[in-house]
Amino acid sequence: MTQVNKTKTDSIKNAMPLTAVTKAVSGMDRKISTTASPMKKWLGFTMIMLIVAFAAYMIANKSTGKVLSVDNSRIVVSQVTSGIFEDFIPIRGRVTPAKTVYLDAIEGGRVEKILVEDGANLTAGNLIVELSSASLQLSALGNETRVAEQLNNMRTIELNLEQNRLQHKRNIIDIKHQIKLLTRQVKRSQSLIATGAITKTQVEDSEDTLIWYKDRLALTLESQQSDARMQGEQLAFLKDTSTRLESNLAISRQNLDNMNIKAPVAGILSGFNVEVGQSIARGERLGQIDTPNDYKLTAFIDEFYLGRVDIGQTANYKNYSLVIAKVYPQVQNGQFEVDFKFVTEQPKGIRRGQTIQIKLTLGDASEAMLIPNGAFYQDTGGKWLFVVSADGSQAMKRNVRLGRRNNQFIEVIEGLELGEQVVTSPYSSYQDMQRLNFQ
Incomplete structure (x- = not known):
């Protein structure tokens, strides 16, 4: 059925003229007119303007970075000037x-007597405090006794050596005297042999005795030289030992004297706070002496x-x-x-x-561009600043290079021009900002 209808329609179209078809179509597609509301027109226009403004705002923020509005009364604005920079801090x-000498207890003990007070003006050698130590006193007395005994023993040895030397000298004198007598006797005996007044045996005995004394003299002289050399070495050793013992004795006595603490230099005593009966340890600090004026x-x-x-x-x-x-x-x-x-x-x-x-x-004064020293330096390290615009409505972040600074000014090396204004108050709230808008 559908195929038959379609065939009929196609045959009708083919049979109808083109103008008739056109009229039929145009009669079917009629234009319907509508009337738009003015309110809707304005609403659409406003929406488009808002979208454009928002896009412009976003583009501006993207190009200039973060922006913060600040109150003018909360910031300090300073001008870049030229002047003499004094390099000081x-x-x-x-x-x-200027000089301090500390008082330390060389030997520990008990405070027996205090002779000065804290703040006293002392001269060198003034007695400050007296200490006592029974064990140190007994030890010093024992050392003194032992040293005295050793010194007495050494004196005895020295005396024996000297007596031995003198005995050698007496023996030599006696031997020489005997040799002299025997020599004279042998000469007389030899002249009497011819007369028969003396026998040859007696003369030979005298000659043998003379030879014996001469040999004894040579041996005694050799012994004397050997003993003299050994005695010299021993005496030198004894004297050196005696010196050391006497030095030890002096140290022992000095330890006792150190119980009386004296001022080593002239000055003012300070930090001195001890009491009678207080126990002081060895090496404990008692105070100090400061050089006056x-x-x-x-x-x-x-x-x-x-x-x-x-x-x-x-x-x-x-x-x-x-x-x-x-x-x-x-x-x-x-x-x-x-x-x-x-x-x-x-x-x-x-x-x-x-x-x-x-x-x-720190250095010589010189001509330079200057900005006042402010708290901003601790926040930026002098690497950047907020520079105020010409109309004073905003401040832009700018990299700069600052040099020397004192308590009043900071030297500007580059990045700023003379007469420009910068924010010198703290930047703790503006670290991430690129621009400040002043309200």
């Missing part, structure tokens, strides 16, 4: 004695300046000049210690432990 130094300054400097501080650099306190005398190599808690000494005279009225403000000169 302020330092707070502590007054300490002679002070130095001890200061701690930030390790940032470690490479720029050296011995011989000058500093000033009011009208008084100081110089660095010692730089300690240890760095503790980000600081290192330095000792200053006064060049000519020192201020009157300063006291130990007092702190005073001084200026340490």
